[in-house]
Ligand SMILES: O=C(O)CCC(=O)C(=O)O
C-alpha cells in the first residue's frame with residue numbers, strides 16, 4: 033500500500049506491479065533477551081535490511097528500535113502495539129535509483145525484559161530488479177545495475193557478519 037502510493041507519485045506503478053507479481057514474504061518472530069540490568073544493551077546490530085521492504089510490529093509499547101539520521105544521530109522510534117513501521121530495504125533503494133533511502137537501524141534494549149517483535153520482509157524472486165527508465169535522467173544518472181535479489185542475499189551471507197553490517201553492501205554489489 034505504502035509502496036503503491038510511492039510508485040504512483042514517481043509514475044512507475046507498472047514497474048512496481050511487475051515486481052509485486054514476483055514478491056515473496058518471510059515472517060520472522062524476533063526475540064531480544066532481557067539485558068539483565070546492562071544499560072543500553074544492543075538487541076540487534078546496526079544494519080540496513082537486505083529485503084525490498086520490511087514491516088515491523090513491536091509487541092509492547094516502548095523504546096527499542098532506533099534509526100540513524102543523515103547526520104549520524106540515532107533517534108528512537110516510538111511504536112504503539114497497534115501500529116507498524118515500514119522500512120525500505122537495500123533492494124528498494126537500488127530499484128528506486130537511490131531515491132528511497134534504506135534506513136540504517138538497530139535495536140537498543142532499555143527495559144529489563146525480553147522484547148518481542150514481528151518482522152515481515154519482502155523479497156523479489158525470479159525477476160531481475162532493474163531501475164525504471166522513468167527514474168533515470170541527466171540529473172539522476174543510473175546508480176545501480178540490474179541484479180537478482182536472491183543472488184544479492186547470497187553475496188551478503190557469504191561475506192558473513194561483516195556483510196550484514198556493511199552499510200554500503202548494495203553499492204558494493206551492484207552500484208555503478
Ligand atoms: O525487531 C525489530 O524491531 C527490528 C528487527 C530488525 O531490524 C530486523 O530483523 O531486520
Ligand SMILES: [Fe+2]
Pocket residue numbers: 079080081086137
Ligand atoms: Fe532490520
